[in-house]
């Protein structure tokens with residue numbers, strides 16, 4: 001649905017040159033929620049703004065729903081943008097318009113007539129749970145309500161894609177969750193493809209099907225979360241299940257086991273103890289529900305050098321678990 | 329010298345003031361209208377043709393945009409820096425060309441509009457620059473054309489400061505209209521000079537001051553009211569950022 005190919009963008013301001021995006025490629029499948037995560041200054045905003053060409057890349061192509069946006073004339077680009085809704089970190093609502101007026105903005109731009117605009121606005125406000133605030137001004141709303149208006153505005157023109165630039169970063173945790181749930185609902189009920197950027201792993205954990213990690217303007221990892229979890233050395237997986245730094249235990253073996261899907265509910269420790277007579281200690285564990293599946297990571301300590309534990313480790317691996325030996 | 333105890337003094341004063349006020353309102357009103365009609369687009373083009381602006385490359389040419397910006401910038405600066413009394417005299421041939429004469433209230437409108445347009449254009453420029461670029465991006469993301477952005481985002485969102493700017497503009501137009509009156513004839517300034525100064529009528533002078541003061545006050549009050557009506561200012565700044573912190577930290581007793 002969204003295909004970003006070899007996109008680069010360099011900013012020159014004054015004497016400083018910033019390579020905000022370097023040969024970035026990204027594929028977002030139809031109907032999925034794709035999260036791009038990265039630290040401040042990593043190039044997240046530049047990336048998502050390149051998708052609807054608010055920021056025109058220096059090189060590379062962007063294709064959304066079959067239209068190669070980077071090749072379109074200004075008029076054709078405007079038309080294509082109507083299929084791409086966008087929500088912003090700071091909401092960007094017009095202060096002089098009511099909630100309904102804000103939602104109708106995109107429809108006015110397309111030239112939908114008054115009656116139909118009104119009907120559509122109420123329909124969409126109903127969906128985001130703000131029908132009773134139609135006549136309020138943005139200044140009279142809470143942050144979460146403002147973002148709902150932002151989402152309603154983005155959805156009013158019935159786009160196929162929703163772009164979200166840190167939509168929840170200005171909100172408290174509880175409101176963040178409710179907004180994320182709304183995005184998830186929109187995704188499932190309306191079949192909207194969502195590309196969101198965030199610096200919070202929570203967001204990825206809660207609603208994303210796929211994710212990419214961006215660092216210094218480069219995508220260092222991307223994929224479906226279920227497969228990332230079972231990829232050895234995946235940084236995203238480590239971020240999803242942070243177990244902290246490994247303890248220094250000379251003479252012992254510390255392993256991280258990542259479970260997902262079927263292996264999640266297997267009695268691993270009991271099995272190790274029974275089969276190998278091992279004294280297993282649990283150093284840490286994280287269990288999450290990701291994409292509706294239980295997944296998690298457990299850090300275990302086994303007595304003896306890794307060399308002497310190859311038997312049990314290989315056994316676990318053969319059962320489909322991802323086993324990483326910490327400190328190796 | 330006019331005798332205040334003469335039987336027709338007060339009715340005469342009233343008559344003179346009425347005509348003077350009428351002429352002043354006429355001069356100010358029409359020049360204000362011209363000022364808005366010309367100054368608003370001028371201000372928009374001034375901002376738009378700046379680097380990174382909405383009209384930075386008209387017809388695809390950044391050079392043209394920069395040229396337009398430079399020329400308008402020059403004209404606005406020129407208009408704002410020349411003292412009004414000189415401008416007025418310098419404009420006499422032009423006024424004569426447009427109105428046919430340089431005497432009377434109608435002729436006065438020309439220099440008044442000429443001095444007010446660059447002034448108001450600056451106000452418009454400042455007001456529009458204050459509009460959050462995020463709002464422009466939001467409209468762009470919805471597929472808006474540049475004109476739609478001007479009409480649906482920039483002007484409405486800058487309305488409140490523009491109204492206040494207009495109110496300042498009116499005040500200076502009234503101010504200058506008195507000066508024009510003394511030269512070209514007509515309006516309250518003319519009354520003040522002919523009766524108050526040349527015929528030593530303090531009462532006329534005071535009356536003119538009161539009427540002008542009243543006009544300015546009414547207009548400013550109106551502007552403030554309208555500006556507030558269109559402002560929709562947000563509540564105590566950043567409430568949504570402070571509140572969660574309060575909720576998490578203080579209210580739960582953590």
Ligand SMILES: Nc1ncnc2c1ncn2[C@@H]1O[C@H](COP(=O)(O)OP(=O)(O)OP(=O)(O)O)[C@@H](O)[C@H]1O
Pocket residue numbers: 011012013018019020038039040041042043044045046047199
């Ligand atoms: N318009 C611009 N002019 C110059 N430099 C820019 C511009 N926009 C972004 N940059 C630079 O590009 C880099 C990436 O910026 P970007 O806004 O994409 O980061 P980000 O990942 O969104 O960060 P944050 O989480 O803080 O929003 C930064 O170093 C930034 O300073």
Ligand SMILES: [Mg+2]
Pocket residue numbers: 044045046166
């Ligand atoms: Mg950003």
